Amino acid sequence: MSITLPEGGSVPKPEGGAVPKKRKFNRFVNNPVIEDYSLRYAPKSFRTWSQYAVFSAALGGIAYLADQAIGGSLAVQYGFTNAFYGILAAATVIFLTGIPIAYYCAKYNVDVDLLTRGAGFGYLGSTITSVIYASFTFIFFALEGSIMAQAFLLYFGLPLPYGYALASLLIIPLVAFGMTLLSKLQVWTQPVWLFLLFSPPIAVLAVDPHAISQWTSFAGSSPSGTAFNPLLFGAAAGIALSLIAQIGEQADYLRFMPDKTKQNSIGWWLAVLGAGPGWVILGAAKQLMGSFFASVAFNHGTPLAKANEPIQMYHAGFTAMFGAGMVAISVATFFVVLSQIKINVTNAYSGSLSWSNFFSRLLHAHPGRIVYIFLNIGISLTLMEANMFSFLGKILGFYSNVAVAWIGAVVADLVINKPLLKLSPSYIEFKRAHLYNFNPVGFGSMVIASIISVAAFFGLFGAYAAAFSSFIALGVAFVASPIIAIATKGKYYIAREATYAAGVDHSTLNCVSCGYEYEKQDMTSCPFHAGSICSLCCSLDSDCGDMCKQPHAAPVLSYGTPPVV
Structure with a gap:
């Protein structure tokens, strides 16, 4: 029948x-304002924000000071020259790989988890990338929370363990209402944040004409001083490449882009490129600013071990504006807290989306995106209490290998397998009913690239391979994906x-x-x-x-x- x-x-x-x-x-789950279509295509009826609103909200999501902390750490550890070129090399890779991901997420109104399913990983194959992406959000939530706690310690004398808890609890009510509240928060705070971001370096340069020369001659604790060292350059670039997964958080905003039409085509492209891969232009500038401020803080008496802390950097910067005293430290604390709130609402939000995708596929249950906010923040708080800031470089260096392998496999599918080989569907298919559980094209190439690059990272193939392990991950994933697609004739894309x-x-x-x-x-x-x-x-x-x-x-x-x- x-x-x-x-x-x-x-x-x-x-x-x-x-x-x-x-x-x-x-x-x-039934409340679209709270749920934000966390496991779905974002429908046109819900995408009521203008291109400018999406662009501004997405850029507001990169208001973090982790860039400054990473840039400062690289300068302290590897010296100015190796940090400078490492940051620029990583930024170039991140920008180029971000273009196709931003375009497809904005065009098909899906987040990076759904995109990954249809870009060669399969329905269950992408669960591992959900964990990789969720790891990015809680690692950087912990990093940003640590930076906020350092500000609480300097200004209020609040011990770090309590500061970590406060930095975490502040975020929960702000992120519960998803894009509806996040877009307003980012837009309203943007002008103040931009002024406080760029005014300190201008003030430092105005009162200290030697600041640039002191920066370019800053050797930190580098064994090579300020000389270029390929091994140190590769290690610095690898750490900076850990930020490659940030495109996932940008995509969480870009999925709410209005449909592209002939009338809005130019503005649509500008918004997608600016809010998508364009984040790294500002991000790289902030990393260089962090290396500059590490030099400034060190030359103004901050111990080298603390010169990579953003609160120390901006205390020195605002001192150049307001002089030594409570005004400088108060403004520096306000800026750090504002920046960390702006980014950690995005980290918590994106993490909740990724955990929702992961558990819905494995457990066939979905209690709601809001439940996973607590999981993501709980993991982050645990990392903070374990003092992850003290071994930041090792965590990010290892993580970048797996993250780069994932992004490399996705991009290879989007730019080679779809338009050139035509073995991958031209559109993004994300629904379980149409996908094989595992597609060896993306999933297989990511696993192969991860294994080889992680082995290289731990020194199995020598010092140079260890220094450039992240680039090995990218190259292997990018080559393996089309090879596997050709070998399987693309038959595992659509079930x-x-x-x-x-x-x-x-x-x-x-x-x-x-x-x-x-x-x-x-x-x-x-x-x-x-x-x-x-x-x-x-x-x-x-x-x-x-x-x-x-x-x-x-x-x-x-x-x-x-x-x-």
Whole structure:
């Protein structure tokens, strides 16, 4: 027996004639302001922000001082010359790899987790990248929280363990309401933050004409002094490359971009490039600023071991503006706290999205994005209490190998396998019903690149391979992806043809499982439920056995054809 659906076509009833249970979500999942379509395509009806608002919110998300801390640490550890060229090399790689990711996320209105699924990793294959991305958010939340706690210690005398807890608790109420509140927070605070960011270096240069020469001759604790050393340059670039996963946080904003049209094409591209890969232009400038301020702080009496702390840097900077005293330290503390709030709401928000994706696929349950805010912040607080700031370079150096391998595999799929080899679909398919669980193209190339680069990082292939292990990760992933795509003839991308009108049709359908209405791009036809089902209900179903992808499954409904890019 079969059931005829409103869209036309027919599907079989589940075995035994049993009717699958209707799914009910809790109030957090049902509230779009709180949930923010965390596991879904962002529908046009929800994307009400202008290009400028998305651009400004995305740039506000990089208001962190980790750049300054990293730049200062590199200058202290490797000296000015190696830090300078390492920062520029890493920024170039990050900018180029960020372009295709930003474009596809903005065009198809998906976050980096959903993008990864359709860029060669498969439905379950991308779970590991969800953890990689979640690791980025809690590592940098911990780093930013540590920086805020250092400011609390200097200004209020609050011991670091209590400062870590306060820095974490401040974020929870701000991030609970997602993009709706985050966009306003970032826009409102942007002018003040920009003024406080750029005025101290100008003031330092005005009162100390020797500051630049002292910076360029700053050797820190480098064994090579200020001379260029390939090994130290490679190590510095590798640490800076740990920030490559920041494009994921930018994509969490870019998925809310309005549709690209002929009328808004120029502004759309400027917003995507500026808020996407463009973050690293400001990021690299901030890292160089951090190396500059480490020199300034050291030359004004700060111990070398503390010269990489942003609160020390900006205390020295604002002292040049206001003179020694409470005004300088008060403004420096305000700036540090403001910066850390602006970034850690983004870290907590992005981490909640990534953990939601991870657990929904493994456990077939979704209590709501807001629940995972507490998980992400809890892990971050644990890292802070373990004093991760003291071994920052080692953590970031190791992490960058895996993060670069992931990004390299995704970019290779987007720029080679899709447009050139045409073995990968031209569009982004993220729904469980249409994907194989594992695609060896992206997943395999990332694993291979990670294993080789991590082995290199720990010295298995010699000193030079250890110094340039992150670049090895990028190169191996970029080469392995198209090779595996050719070897498998791209057959593991799509398990079943798409049944939605992607990119053009914003009409809606009711989900047969939860009963709510979603745009067709978030829907598929389901033989188990005998109707149209939304992507989240499809992800959470633990009883269907993926019957829609089995060879004997009845033909599925057609809601349109995938777009041609």
